[in-house]
Amino acid sequence: MEKKQKEYLFKVLVIGDLGVGKTSIIKRYVHQIFSQHYRATIGVDFALKVLHWEEDTIIRLQLWDIAGQERFGNMTRVYYREAVGAFIVFDVSRASTFEAVSKWKNDLDSKVRLQNGNPVPAILLANKCDQTKEGLSNTLPKMDQYCKENGFIAWFETSAKDNIHIEESARVLVENILNAEGDDLAPADPDIITSQQLSLQNNNASCSACTK
Amino acid sequence: MPQPESKKKKKLVAIHQALNVDPVDVETLRQSAISEGGLLTDEIRRKVWPKLLNVNVYKLPPKPGKDIREGHKDYNQVLMDVQRSLRRFPQGMSSEERGVLQEQLINVILYVLQRNLQLHYYQGYHDIVVTFLLVVGERMAIALMEILSSHHLRDFMDPTMDSTKHILNYLMPILQRVNPQLHDFLQRAEVGTIFALSWLITWYGHVLSKFRHTVRLYDFFLASHPLMPVYVAAAIVLHREEEVMKCDCDMASVHQLLSKIPQDLPYETLIIKAEELFSHHPPPELAKQAALQLRKSIAISTFQDFQVATSRQRPDAVLREQFKEKPCLPPADPAPPVGANQLVKMAVWGLTATLGAAALAVVNTAVEWAPEFVFQLFP
Numbered sequence: 001m002e003k004k005q006k007e008y009l010f011k012v013l014v015i016g017d018l019g020v021g022k023t024s025i026i027k028r029y030v031h032q033i034f035s036q037h038y039r040a041t042i043g044v045d046f047a048l049k050v051l052h053w054e055e056d057t058i059i060r061l062q063l064w065d066i067a068g069q070e071r072f073g074n075m076t077r078v079y080y081r082e083a084v085g086a087f088i089v090f091d092v093s094r095a096s097t098f099e100a101v102s103k104w105k106n107d108l109d110s111k112v113r114l115q116n117g118n119p120v121p122a123i124l125l126a127n128k129c130d131q132t133k134e135g136l137s138n139t140l141p142k143m144d145q146y147c148k149e150n151g152f153i154a155w156f157e158t159s160a161k162d163n164i165h166i167e168e169s170a171r172v173l174v175e176n177i178l179n180a181e182g183d184d185l186a187p188a189d190p191d192i193i194t195s196q197q198l199s200l201q202n203n204n205a206s207c208s209a210c211t212k
Numbered sequence: 213m214p215q216p217e218s219k220k221k222k223k224l225v226a227i228h229q230a231l232n233v234d235p236v237d238v239e240t241l242r243q244s245a246i247s248e249g250g251l252l253t254d255e256i257r258r259k260v261w262p263k264l265l266n267v268n269v270y271k272l273p274p275k276p277g278k279d280i281r282e283g284h285k286d287y288n289q290v291l292m293d294v295q296r297s298l299r300r301f302p303q304g305m306s307s308e309e310r311g312v313l314q315e316q317l318i319n320v321i322l323y324v325l326q327r328n329l330q331l332h333y334y335q336g337y338h339d340i341v342v343t344f345l346l347v348v349g350e351r352m353a354i355a356l357m358e359i360l361s362s363h364h365l366r367d368f369m370d371p372t373m374d375s376t377k378h379i380l381n382y383l384m385p386i387l388q389r390v391n392p393q394l395h396d397f398l399q400r401a402e403v404g405t406i407f408a409l410s411w412l413i414t415w416y417g418h419v420l421s422k423f424r425h426t427v428r429l430y431d432f433f434l435a436s437h438p439l440m441p442v443y444v445a446a447a448i449v450l451h452r453e454e455e456v457m458k459c460d461c462d463m464a465s466v467h468q469l470l471s472k473i474p475q476d477l478p479y480e481t482l483i484i485k486a487e488e489l490f491s492h493h494p495p496p497e498l499a500k501q502a503a504l505q506l507r508k509s510i511a512i513s514t515f516q517d518f519q520v521a522t523s524r525q526r527p528d529a530v531l532r533e534q535f536k537e538k539p540c541l542p543p544a545d546p547a548p549p550v551g552a553n554q555l556v557k558m559a560v561w562g563l564t565a566t567l568g569a570a571a572l573a574v575v576n577t578a579v580e581w582a583p584e585f586v587f588q589l590f591p
Contacts, residue, residue, distance in 0.1 A: 041335075
């Protein structure tokens with residue numbers, strides 16, 4: 001049987017309060033680097049990661065790094081269009097950034113939907129897990145519950161600094177996007193080649209390998 | 213491109229002369245800030261920048277105390293942005309020295325915000341303040357930022373970014389008039405104008421890696437209309453036409469290409485180009501376009517009055533006399549709110565107008581107070 005190369009283009013948003021490490025996560029994932037000295041993102045930044053997903057499948061992941069300051073919200077709205085997945089990031093060393101997560105999730109769901117009206121798959125990233133956790137000792141054990149209640153498909157403790165769970169979280173998000181794609185429910189983007197149902201293993205969503 | 217020494221010397225002399233008449237010759241200073249090489253040195257910038265903004269250097273705001281941070285609603289955000297701005301400080305600066313400057317940077321920002329409650333902090337404001345801090349120091353930076361924030365940067369400091377969006381909306385009409393083909397390409401790519409957002413609201417401080425390029429542009433902007441950064445953005449996009457047109461015509465590719473400014477841009481050429489665009493396509497012409505009629509810009513609407521006031525600044529001799537008359541004013545005195553301050557200023561202005569003739573007699577001694585500058589010119 002002749003094998004046909006499949007190519008996908010997925011637009012993924014990375015959002016969350018300022019200083020939680022959105023830019024760091026993207027730089028780690030795309031360029032395998034980390035610096036303490038990334039500047040505040042003003043407006044919107046962009047990076048592309050090409051994944052050789054399976055032998056015959058290439059995925060181009062567009063990662064849109066959205067500024068964390070609230071006042072940019074209205075301006076960056078246009079960049080939410082046609083997104084098919086999202087990471088919402090908070091900083092485990094600052095409890096206030098976790099409190100803002102539901103606000104970011106609502107914001108996401110109000111600005112973009114899949115074609116069938118469902119929310120886009122979103123993963124919650126508890127970033128900076130290499131640092132001391134602040135005021136979240138009651139919350140983190142209940143994260144699975146929190147994700148269920150707030151419509152996240154999964155959560156990960158991540159560290160862009162120590163490269164913990166960045167790849168894994170991206171993999172889970174892409175699997176979910178592909179599943180949605182397989183259901184033929186993704187946005188009608190001419191760049192996206194819709195494929196037949198992909199039988200992907202259901203992933204084990206939550207994890208807590210980042211023990212501290 | 214390096215300027216011939218003789219040309220540079222001539223310019224230094226012209227700037228010196230413009231500074232030493234009283235009141236200063238603002239028009240010459242403006243021209244010098246715009247023309248090739250700008251104001252040449254930070255030494256000169258320290259003298260000319262205040263004049264371009266009509267700042268009274270004899271009455272600078274006091275050094276902010278530590279208590280400025282207590283209960284300040286923007287403190288945490290400013291702190292985080294400043295901590296992340298290491299790249300804006302000169303390479304090779306010791307971490308102690310940088311630490312002191314970062315503390316000052318926080319103080320300057322908080323002080324200006326606290327005194328002007330109508331102004332709202334935005335990410336990128338710190339990129340502008342750090343540029344001034346590094347050139348003119350803490351107290352002068354406050355004085356310059358108070359003026360700039362209420363004029364050139366005023367639209368960016370609204371509670372929302374709607375006015376900023378409006379200012380960015382001037383970009384595409386310029387491109388459309390100059391290069392319809394490029395404009396159509398950008399429209400088709402639906403790239404929007406956010407790629408130029410950080411250019412505009414930081415006056416390019418956020419995106420240029422060489423400090424000398426940043427201050428060169430600041431010379432230009434301080435001497436120009438508040439919309440000039442948008443004209444520079446247009447000049448940059450036009451300059452990169454070939455690259456842009458070769459790019460895939462989609463939002464992501466074009467946004468990525470345009471938002472990364474090449475570090476070897478020909479700044480002097482771009483400044484000339486921006487000036488030319490400004491004179492051929494002035495803001496009122498562009499504003500005829502529908503999208504630009506919806507909103508009023510404070511920066512644009514107050515600019516003419518601001519410029520007139522700057523051209524008619526009070527002579528230094530008068531300012532100095534005022535300074536001498538009130539030596540008992542303790543520098544740590546809490547500054548009065550702006551409204552009251554303006555009333556006081558007007559009263560003093562009325563008073564000094566009658567003293568003007570006597571005060572002007574001091575003009576000829578102006579050289580006395582800037583000896584180090586004079587020696588630099590004529591060693």
